[in-house]
Amino acid sequence: MAKLVVFILLMIYGSVFASEKLILPSNKRIEYVGRWDKTDPKNYHSYWGGAYFNLSFKGNAVKINLTSPVSVYVKLDDGKMVLYKNVSGWVKITPDTLHSITHHLQVIAKFQNDEIQLAALALNEGGKLLKSVKKKHWVEYIGDSITSGDRTTQGNTSAYPWLCSELLNVAHTQISYCGIPLVSGYHHNYKGAPEIGMESAYLNLKQPNHPDNTEWDFTNAAPDILIINLGTNDHNLQVDTVLFKQTITQFTRNLRFIYPNSHILVMVPFNQAYRKEITEMVLNEQKRDKKLQLINTENWLNSNDFVDGTHPTDAAHLKISARLVKIIKPLL
Known part of the structure; x- marks a missing residue:
C-alpha cells in the first residue's frame, strides 16, 4: 500500500523529483514530538507551539512538502536554528554546501499558531533515511x-x-x-x-x-x-x-x-x-x-x-x- 501511495505521489510531482527519494510522513524512521494528528498518512498535522519532528539521514539535501503556510525553525546537526518564515509547498531546508554524510535534522513549529502540515519529504538521489535516535526521557x-x-x-x-x-x-x-x-x-x-x-x-x-x-x-x-x-x-x-x-x-x-x-x-x-x-x-x-x-x-x-x-x-x-x-x- 505504501509503495502505491509513493507511486501516485511520484506521478503527481512528476519529473521534479524523478532523481530524488520521496518519503511519506508516516515513515517509521521519522520521530514526531508533541501533539500530532496522524490520521491522514499523507498529511501529518502538528498542534501547539514547539511541536517538532526529527530525522536522521545520509545525504546532502532534504526538502519538505508543506500543505499550508507555516513558520518553522530548522536545526541541522549542531548548527544554529534557521527560520523559514511563512513557507509552503516544497521547501529545501539544507544548505547547498552540505556534505553527503550522516546528519540529524530537526523541524520545529515556531510559535503557538504555527501548525506543521507535512505531506512528504525528499532526499537527494542516493540519500538514505536513517532511524532517529529517540531521547531516553x-x-x-x-x-x-x-x-x-x-x-x-x-x-x-x-x-x-x-x-x-x-x-x-x-x-x-x-x-x-x-x-x-x-x-x-x-x-x-x-x-x-x-x-x-x-x-x-x-x-x-x-x-x-x-x-x-x-x-x-x-x-x-x-x-x-x-x-x-x-x-x-x-x-x-x-x-x-x-x-x-x-x-x-x-x-x-x-x-x-x-x-x-x-x-x-x-x-x-x-x-x-x-x-x-x-x-x-x-x-x-x-x-x-x-x-x-x-x-x-x-x-x-x-x-x-x-x-x-x-x-x-x-x-x-x-x-x-x-x-x-x-x-x-x-x-x-
Whole structure:
C-alpha cells in the first residue's frame, strides 16, 4: 500500500523529483514530538507551539512538502536554528554546501499558531533515511505565554522549557498558549484570546479556539516529568483565590490520574501570584502524592528580567532554565 501511495505521489510531482527519494510522513524512521494528528498518512498535522519532528539521514539535501503556510525553525546537526518564515509547498531546508554524510535534522513549529502540515519529504538521489535516535526521557511543560516564549527572539525555542530540556538532552513538549488562565470561564478581551482555561484545553489535541477540537489520546506514552506554570493570567483576570486553589488541586489530581507514575512539579508564577494557595495545595496533596513537588521561584528574577513587567527576556529565560536543570536532573 505504501509503495502505491509513493507511486501516485511520484506521478503527481512528476519529473521534479524523478532523481530524488520521496518519503511519506508516516515513515517509521521519522520521530514526531508533541501533539500530532496522524490520521491522514499523507498529511501529518502538528498542534501547539514547539511541536517538532526529527530525522536522521545520509545525504546532502532534504526538502519538505508543506500543505499550508507555516513558520518553522530548522536545526541541522549542531548548527544554529534557521527560520523559514511563512513557507509552503516544497521547501529545501539544507544548505547547498552540505556534505553527503550522516546528519540529524530537526523541524520545529515556531510559535503557538504555527501548525506543521507535512505531506512528504525528499532526499537527494542516493540519500538514505536513517532511524532517529529517540531521547531516553521526556519532560512536558504546561503554561501560558511565558512557557511559550512570548516576547522572546525565537518564540518557543528561546523559552525556558526548550532551553532547559536541550541542556538535559531530553524530549520536550510545551502545552502552552498566550493569555490562557488555568480556570475556565475567565478570558481576556483581545482578539484571539483563549476562551477556555487550561483545565479544559489540556485535554485537547489542538490548541484553544479551534472550532473542531477533539480529545488528545493520552494512552500512547507518558512524560517522565510534568511542570505546571499557571496563575499569571488568572491573577490578571482576578480569579478568586479559593476558586483557583480548588482548580489547581483538581488539575493536578487529573494529571495524576492520566499519568500515575510521572513526577508533577508545580511552579509558583514568577510574579508570585497565588503563592500561598499553590504552596498550601502542594503540601496538602503530598500526603497522598509522593511524586508531587513545589518549585519555589521567589527571587529567581528581578525587575530587570522582564520585557514588560510580565514576560521574561531572553536572558531571563536562560536564568530560569539553569535553575530548572538543577531541579529536574535528579528526577530523571
